[in-house]
Amino acid sequence: MLRRLAEQFEISSSVHVAANNIERDADWYLLKLQEEMGELTQAWNRLTGRGRAKGRSPEDMQRDLADETADVFGHLLLFARHNDLDLAAAIERKWRFQPQSR
Template sequence: MLRSLADQFETSSAKYAAANGIERDADWFLLKLQEEVGELTQAWNRLTGRSRRRERTQEELDRDLADETADLLGHILLFARRNDIDLAAAIERKWRFQPAQTPEA
């Protein structure tokens, strides 16, 4: 399940990188992950009134938070894929449940 999702993110990310001349070396995956944490933090700060809202509606603020969360998830999966990390096994070990057997929301 997670590997399949990571493969889909990889396809999309590779296309984006090729179209924009981005070299995705080993450091890029971690640096991009850090960038996305910052963008999620920025969206959270706007949503919770800790930063300027930039004339964004509540709906736009909610969507920004969701979009940045999706970006962060994507880059976590890309990082794990690039580094041959078996996230399902790590989740089982650290969180003590099997993600493949968890019902989807």
């Protein structure tokens, strides 16, 4: 399941970087993940009243939080794929359960 998702994110990311003339070197994957974590933190701060609402409603801020979480998840999968990491095996080893495949 995770590998399939990673492939789908790779397809989407490849289209995006090609359209925007972005070079993805080895550092890009980690730097982009860090950038997305910053955006997730910003969305959390906004939602919890620690940042400017910028005219966003609570529903908008909740959706922003979900969207930024999706970005972090996608970039984490891209990072793992680029570095040939077996996340399913790591989850089993570290969290002691098997991710279910659908």
